[in-house]
Amino acid sequence: MxxxxxxxDVFDYFRECGFSDIATNVKINETICDMVINYEGKPQIVIEVLSSIKQLKQVINTKDLLFEPIINLLQSKAFAISAQYYVFTNGDEYIWFQNDELGAPQNISAPVNELHKPEYVNLEFNREKLINYLQRIHETYFYGKRSNIEFLKLILCKIMVEAKLLKKEDLFHSNFKLEFFNNNYFNLNIQNKEMHNDVYSRLEQVTFSSIxxxxxxxxxxxxxxPDRNSGEIVMTRWLSDLLIKVSDIKSDSSIWDITSSGGYITRAARMSFPNIETLNFCVSEQSAILxxxxxxxxxxxxxxxFIRDVRHITKNLEKNKPSHIVCAPHFGGRLSPELRxxxxxxxxxxxxxxxxxxxxxxxEGGRVTLLLPESFFFSGGKRQLFRRRLLEQIKINTIISLPLGVIKNYPTVKICMLTFEKKKPVSNYEIYMCNLNIRSSNPDLFSANDNNYLNKIVEESTQQLNNNVNIGWxxxxxxxxxxxxxxxxxxxxxSTEFNELEHPITKLKNVTLKIQRGTSLKLEKAGEIPVISPGMIRTTALSLDKLDFTTDEKIQKRRVYAYSNNIVMNNIGTHIGSSxxxxSDLNETICSQHVIVIKGNDSIILPQFLVIALNSxxxxxxxxKNATGTVMPSISITQLENIKIPLPDLTRQKVLVEHVYGIEKKIKDLQEQLNILANERKNIIDNFGLGGM
Incomplete structure (x- = not known):
């Protein structure tokens, strides 16, 4: 090798020994040390990797180690950073040293088992303690892409032993297989059986069935x-339950999740209906274990x-077709020619x-509920053709637009819920629609019924209020x-808001002189040229503390500047559209590529009013609606030009601007007063007993 x-190999060895803070190619005393292991933020071990340690082993047996150059060099590196141990290894054998009482190198047996083992105690676990406890085990023993899977296997085994579905003594046999995925199985075939036993002993401190x-x-x-590349969709708990409730599932229903990312949807169904029939076709081994x-x-x-791709759900399963299919397929991936x-x-x-x-x-007549990217609902071309053909085969029940953040591993992707029945509509029928507005900071409840707003949407969408619809329509x-x-x-x-106010509606391009995308450039913190980037643009305000910088060398030839009283718009991500x-102090400032610069026609529209209108x-x-891109949405200049905005006359614009900016001034004044009072309160508390009040 x-x-x-x-x-x-050495890295793997020490990770399995329980060390997580391992640095490689560390510079010490103007030379490079192959590896340094830290514990609790302090250097613990320095390591030198050798292709062969045969000669070193001979030296240990025959010579005074105090005068051996190769050992002295590594010893000096350990001394320089106050590491207790220094080690030579070829990946198979490890020769350990520490200094004796006189400071001379002393060959010792490997102390690794005593060096770093978490202190585990038999605790009464609440939610927070259990999270910390399991995370600590995870960080200590597992790492890499399969770390979650191996740890989940052991947690599942412990839970199944408690449920008397497994025997503990069977777990660590070399031929152990747990068959539970209908012809799929897993085993505990990890090279370090000792480590597995150790982890399981830690899990025995927890009685999962008592939690x-x-x-x-x-x-x-x-x-x-999971991360974005896993093919899994992880949603908030209340959304899992909302999918079940909006699907109008009953206790005698049968549910399949044909793209299961961990059984979250069927978990929500079983929490409402303990005896309901469910089936999960999981997208990965981790999903199946969860x-x-x-x-x-x-x-x-x-x-x-089951661990099975949706395309390979075989016909012999279709003889007992479910009454409901509820799923959240991975989105954005193009189909292969075979699937097309x-x-x-x-x-x-x-x-x-x-x-x-x-x-x-x-x-036939069953109901399907899916989470889909919002772009599915309005994109043209082949997607529009797909919708046209689909509409001939289904009866749509609900379309609900969901807020950002409901998909945990895709927090910036806009999602909609679609529910339909497998039946060809024979007459005109009603479709329930809603723009669901719930903050991501709200508690992530298990039941949608525990939130009055969500409960109302469930009632409206399932027509339990005799068409008394208030939130949706x-x-x-x-x-x-x-x-x-x-x-x-x-x-x-x-269609009614501004008509009722008798404001005429016009397209943005009719009231502007220029709409232009920013400059393609790379940022440079040490640069001298200020840059307006999307990170500093929020609703009606620029965060001046987030001003970026660049250099001449990192700017392409085409430069786009924003001038005083121009409007800059964020054109990417969560805050798309914020303007x-x-x-004046940012007059003639260059703008980055994800910023749109808008110059209004001052004879038609006040720049201050245009900002208010754009943020409405x-x-x-x-x-x-017109943005494209599921992960980081943006809008094209052409689409933006055709956005409709209200256009009252200049007199009414001025009245509105004065009113809005007057409120903003009051907010600023109140904030300053609040800051003064907060400082006064702090001074009283700080000086109490020191000659103060």
Whole structure:
């Protein structure tokens, strides 16, 4: 093996020994040390990797170590950073040293088992303690892409032993296999069996069955969150339950999740209906293990867990078609030519293919509920053609636009919920729509019924209020335009709000002299050229403390500047559409590529009024509707030019501007008074007993 490969083996060895803070190629005394291991922020061990340690072993047995150059060099490195131990290794054998009482190198046996073992005590676990405890085990023993899977296997085994579904003595046999995914299985085939036994002994400090299952689910949801590349969708708990409630599921329903990312949806169903029939087709091994934990804890059947791609759900399962399919497919992926050939409606994206499979698998008259990227509902071209064909096969029940942040590993992606029945509509019917507005900071409840706002949406969407709809609204299916299914497009306020105020409506391009995208450049903290970037643009204001910088060398030839009383708009991510007026002290400041510079026609529209209009809900909804890109949405200049804005006469504009800016001044004055009072309060407290009041 070459040195790099040996280094990887050494790294793995010390990670399995329980060390997580390992640095490589560390500079000490103007020379490079192969590896330094820290514990509690302090250097503990320095390591030298050698291709062969044969000669060193001979030296140890025959010579005084005090005068051996190679040992002295590593000793000096350890001394320089106050590390207690220094080690030579070839990846297979480890020769340990520490200084004796006189400071001479002393060859010792490996003390690694005593060096770093977390102190575990038998605790009464509440939610927070259990999170900290399991995270500590995870950080100590596991790392890398499969770390979650290996740890989850052991947690599942412990839970199944408690449920008497497994025997502890069977777990660590070399031929142990836990068959539970219907012809799929896992084993505990990890090279370090000693480490596995050690981890399991730590888990034995926890009696999972004594913990409230909602607390256990919060713990698992906190620790095991997959990344974006996993193909898994992890949603908030209240959204999992909302999917079940809006689907109008009953105790005698049967539910399949055909793209299960951990059994969260069927977990919500089982929490409402303990005996309901569920089936999970999981997208990964980690998803299947999590889903199995959920099934065991809620009293389900672990034989209802499969690791299977949605396209490979075989026909022999279709003989018992479910009454409901509820799922959140991974979105954004383009279909392979093979899957495009299989599509019956011209699907080009994976989520569209999942819609087709759900239609194939659900029973006639059954209901399908999916989470889909908002772009599915209004994109043109092949997606519009797909919607047209789909509309001929289904009866749509609900379309609900969801706020940002409901998908934990895609927090900036706008999502909509679509619910439909597998039946061809024979007449005009009502479709429920809603723009759900709930803050991501709200408690992540297990039941949507525990939040009055969500409970009202459930009641409205399932028609339990005799059409007394207040939060959402209904439209007749004949008015659903195939070019746009987005709720924003049909929201009553969009068409009535400004008409009721008798303000004329015009396109943005009719009131501006220039709309221009910013400059392509790279930022440089040490640069001398100020840059307005999207991070500093928020609603009606620029955060001057977030001003960026660059250098001449990092700017492309085309330069776009913002001048005093121009408007700059954020054109990417969560704050897309936020607009602010450029102050005089930022006159002629260069703008980055994700900023749009707007110069209004002052003879038609006041720049201060244009800022207010652009930040209004009326305009913001249009911007979101026309934005493209699921992960980091942005809007094209052409689309922005055609955004509609209200245009009262200049006199009424001035009145509105004075009113809004007058309120902002009052807010600023009150904030200053608040700061003065806060400082006065602090001074009284700080000086109490020191000659003060």
């Amino acid at each position: 070459n040195k790099k490969e040996i280094m990887l 409230k299952y909602t607390d256990l689910f919060v713990v698992l949801d906190t620790i095991f969150v 889903a199995t934990i959920h099934e065991v804890v809620t009293g389900g059947d672990i034989r209802n867990i 050939y299989m599509s019956t409606n011209g699907a080009t994206r994976f989520e569209e293919f999942c819609i087709e499979r759900a239609l194939d698998l659900v029973t 209904t439209i007749w299916s004949e008015y659903l335009n195939e070019s746009n299914w987005s709720p924003y497009h049909y929201e009553p306020s969009l 602010a007026l450029v102050p 809900e009326y305009v913001q909804m249009q911007i979101l």
